[in-house]
Amino acid sequence: MTDSPQDDLILAEGARVAPIEALKDKGPMAPPRSKWRDVWEQFRKHKGAMMGAFFLFFITFGVLIGPYLWTLDPQALDIRNKDMRPIYTALWNSEAKVGWNHPLGSDQLGRDNLSQLIAGGRASMAVGWAAMLLSLLIGTGVGVMAGYFKKLDGPLMRLTDLFLSLPILPLLLVAVTLFRQPLRANFGPEGGMFILIVTVVGITSWMPTARIVRGDVLAIKEREFVLAARSIGTQPFKIIKRHLLPNVLSPIMVSATLGLATAIITESALSFLGVGFPSDFPTWGKMLADAVARMEDFPERVLLPGVAISLTVLGVNYLGDGLRDALDPRIRGR
Amino acid sequence: MLTYAIRRLVLSVPTLLFISFVIFMLLQLAPGDPMAQVPLTVPPEVKQKMREALGVGEPALVQYWKWLVQVFWTEPKVFIDWLTRDSFLLGWLPDTNLYQGELRVISWQTRSPVMDIVLQRIPQTLWVVGLSYVVGVLIALPIGIYSAYRQYSTFDQAGTFVTMVGFSIPPFFTGPLLIVIFSVYLGWFPSIYDTTHVVNDWESFKYQLSQMIMPVMVLALQTTAQLSRYMRASMLDNLNQDYVRTARAKGLSEAVVVMVHVLRNSMIPVITVIALGVPAIFGGAIITENVFKVNGIGQLLITALFANDLPMVMTLTFIFAFLIVMFNLIADILYGLLDPRIRYD
Numbered sequence: 001m002t003d004s005p006q007d008d009l010i011l012a013e014g015a016r017v018a019p020i021e022a023l024k025d026k027g028p029m030a031p032p033r034s035k036w037r038d039v040w041e042q043f044r045k046h047k048g049a050m051m052g053a054f055f056l057f058f059i060t061f062g063v064l065i066g067p068y069l070w071t072l073d074p075q076a077l078d079i080r081n082k083d084m085r086p087i088y089t090a091l092w093n094s095e096a097k098v099g100w101n102h103p104l105g106s107d108q109l110g111r112d113n114l115s116q117l118i119a120g121g122r123a124s125m126a127v128g129w130a131a132m133l134l135s136l137l138i139g140t141g142v143g144v145m146a147g148y149f150k151k152l153d154g155p156l157m158r159l160t161d162l163f164l165s166l167p168i169l170p171l172l173l174v175a176v177t178l179f180r181q182p183l184r185a186n187f188g189p190e191g192g193m194f195i196l197i198v199t200v201v202g203i204t205s206w207m208p209t210a211r212i213v214r215g216d217v218l219a220i221k222e223r224e225f226v227l228a229a230r231s232i233g234t235q236p237f238k239i240i241k242r243h244l245l246p247n248v249l250s251p252i253m254v255s256a257t258l259g260l261a262t263a264i265i266t267e268s269a270l271s272f273l274g275v276g277f278p279s280d281f282p283t284w285g286k287m288l289a290d291a292v293a294r295m296e297d298f299p300e301r302v303l304l305p306g307v308a309i310s311l312t313v314l315g316v317n318y319l320g321d322g323l324r325d326a327l328d329p330r331i332r333g334r
Numbered sequence: 335m336l337t338y339a340i341r342r343l344v345l346s347v348p349t350l351l352f353i354s355f356v357i358f359m360l361l362q363l364a365p366g367d368p369m370a371q372v373p374l375t376v377p378p379e380v381k382q383k384m385r386e387a388l389g390v391g392e393p394a395l396v397q398y399w400k401w402l403v404q405v406f407w408t409e410p411k412v413f414i415d416w417l418t419r420d421s422f423l424l425g426w427l428p429d430t431n432l433y434q435g436e437l438r439v440i441s442w443q444t445r446s447p448v449m450d451i452v453l454q455r456i457p458q459t460l461w462v463v464g465l466s467y468v469v470g471v472l473i474a475l476p477i478g479i480y481s482a483y484r485q486y487s488t489f490d491q492a493g494t495f496v497t498m499v500g501f502s503i504p505p506f507f508t509g510p511l512l513i514v515i516f517s518v519y520l521g522w523f524p525s526i527y528d529t530t531h532v533v534n535d536w537e538s539f540k541y542q543l544s545q546m547i548m549p550v551m552v553l554a555l556q557t558t559a560q561l562s563r564y565m566r567a568s569m570l571d572n573l574n575q576d577y578v579r580t581a582r583a584k585g586l587s588e589a590v591v592v593m594v595h596v597l598r599n600s601m602i603p604v605i606t607v608i609a610l611g612v613p614a615i616f617g618g619a620i621i622t623e624n625v626f627k628v629n630g631i632g633q634l635l636i637t638a639l640f641a642n643d644l645p646m647v648m649t650l651t652f653i654f655a656f657l658i659v660m661f662n663l664i665a666d667i668l669y670g671l672l673d674p675r676i677r678y679d
Contacts, residue, residue: 048498165662166353167613167654169620170635174360174647177639265504269621272506273636285506292510292625296518306507314502321498 042326049322052315059312063125066118074119074282078102078110086113086300104304108294111282117304120282124264124309127197127283131263134202136209136256143213144240144248148221157214160207168204172266175200176275189278197270197277201263209255216248250327257320261313268309284309339667346659353655354648355398361644362394388442401648404439409449412438443643452631452650458529459630463619466550470557471608477558478565478604482573483592493562500559505552509625512548523548527628549626553619557611564607568600575599602672609665613657 043049084105085093104113146156176196183192220226221244229239270276271285279286284305291301372381390397418427438447477497481490517525523544533542572578573596581591620632627633631650638646 165658170651299514302510310503
């Protein structure tokens with residue numbers, strides 16, 4: 001038995017004709033390559049994006065398993081060991097108060113900086129991911145609806161324009177200061193704040209995604225395969241699920257990275273202005289804000305959370321840059 | 335073009351009304367009570383009267399209507415009176431005397447008109463934020479042009495990295511960082527912006543410069559990071575066009591090709607981005623003003639929020655929204671004016 005029935009037929013007849021030399025395949029053809037493999041190959045060439053992805057992975061992993069490796073409670077007060085410096089300060093200042101029990105030092109109440117950093121990272125990353133997912137969900141939903149259903153296009157795009165002309169940061173501040181109390185009463189101080197920040201960041205940052213998705217859907221909707229799908233009687237929601245969403249995945253992924261960066265920065269900014277999580281709940285922005293008053297004596301308390309925020313956001317932005325290049329078929333393969 | 339501009343202007347009125355209504359209703363939901371700070375010894379019926387004096391006792395829609403009348407009818411009258419009485423430009427006109435002592439939007443904190451306080455704060459914001467925007471644009475454009483012209487060169491790579499960093503580091507980190515380095519360790523610049531400082535001679539001018547340089551640079555970094563990327567992308571789009579080859583083929587010098595032919599075409603989208611960024615700078619300056627203790631509009635909003643001063647918050651947020659809507663309109667009209675290929679009608 002050979003691969004194709006024609007060959008079997010020829011073999012059965014017993015009169016095998018030698019193929020013409022010029023038409024014979026020289027060697028085995030390369031196996032077909034999947035799109036995602038191409039994307040990965042292109043992505044790997046972007047050094048910044050690889051480093052960004054690695055760093056984001058490292059931070060996410062670090063804040064997830066960190067509390068199990070460094071088991072000190074971030075909120076535990078150790079007043080005898082307050083105001084300790086990071087261990088590396090001993091390199092140039094032998095009189096500095098350092099110790100291996102607090103490798104990154106402790107704050108003015110004796111709380112361990114390392115475990116605060118880990119716990120703060122957990123909060124910041126959780127808010128960032130949740131807010132990003134929420135804004136993606138709203139943005140993609142609005143964009144697909146506006147692009148696919150002609151009747152909804154006008155109202156939904158007016159709504160998007162309206163949201164785009166809202167002053168975001170002032171409104172965020174207003175919303176957070178106004179709704180803090182009721183949510184805290186219902187979901188506890190941390191849970192209420194988490195829901196509030198995720199919701200307000202998500203609701204105020206979906207507009208760019210919606211615009212991009214709508215534009216792409218408008219273009220894809222006119223293609224033949226959508227016409228074919230419609231002609232065999234596919235329901236609109238099936239068309240959206242099977243044919244449109246997979247094709248707008250790349251712009252969604254790129255705006256997801258941008259959304260993650262914005263969400264992390266917004267959460268830190270709110271914490272920095274003092275309207276974020278409650279005061280005993282560490283986040284990177286809050287650590288930074290608390291440290292500003294003492295930054296002359298303890299600059300590391302500003303630097304550590306600040307560098308953590310900046311590096312995470314930098315990593316996410318580079319990741320987005322690389323994804324944009326890798327997912328763009330016009331750039332890929334060059 | 336004119337009909338388009340007029341149509342957009344007319345359309346912006348319901349938009350602004352809707353935005354103001356949304357903000358007002360959001361503030362109505364606020365659980366805060368303006369009488370929370372009043373001592374407990376004050377009897378409840380007196381508190382109720384004080385509340386009514388602030389205008390809180392009425393239904394929400396009546397309050398909204400009164401706010402609208404105050405902002406769109408009473409305040410313009412006050413403004414026109416000021417123009418014809420005190421201003422330099424129109425002071426020669428006879429005093430109009432339109433304002434007859436109607437109630438203006440009153441701040442709950444200071445019990446003085448909100449607009450007066452806003453006008454006191456605007457110069458500081460305009461000096462620091464406006465200057466930083468100008469500086470940012472002036473730095474961003476050459477960087478963008480050169481890194482597009484020498485794409486993938488060392489300068490381009492370094493420029494991309496710096497813009498990426500400027501994009502990623504939030505102002506509430508760069509601010510304290512600069513303060514630690516330049517005020518604490520080096521002692522070059524003051525860490526707090528002194529608004530009462532008066533410039534009258536060379537020494538005081540130098541001091542004004544030194545206290546402005548850090549907030550301006552923090553804000554300019556953000557502007558530069560965004561704008562130079564736009565400039566670079568826009569230049570790259572145009573550098574490979576056929577008309578550039580034609581210009582080179584007919585023997586124009588490289589400077590003329592890049593700085594006249596390509597730059598003029600690349601500036602079209604960049605100018606609209608610059609226009610769109612103006613209101614965002616007002617909102618984004620809240621953090622920087624807070625870090626450097628500049629008592630501008632952003633800081634006013636923060637203090638008003640914490641003091642539960644709803645009329646102030648309402649009016650300020652509406653001013654921000656107004657700026658955004660107006661500059662969106664300006665950007666669209668500029669785009670149509672600069673690019674003859676775009677026709678709105």
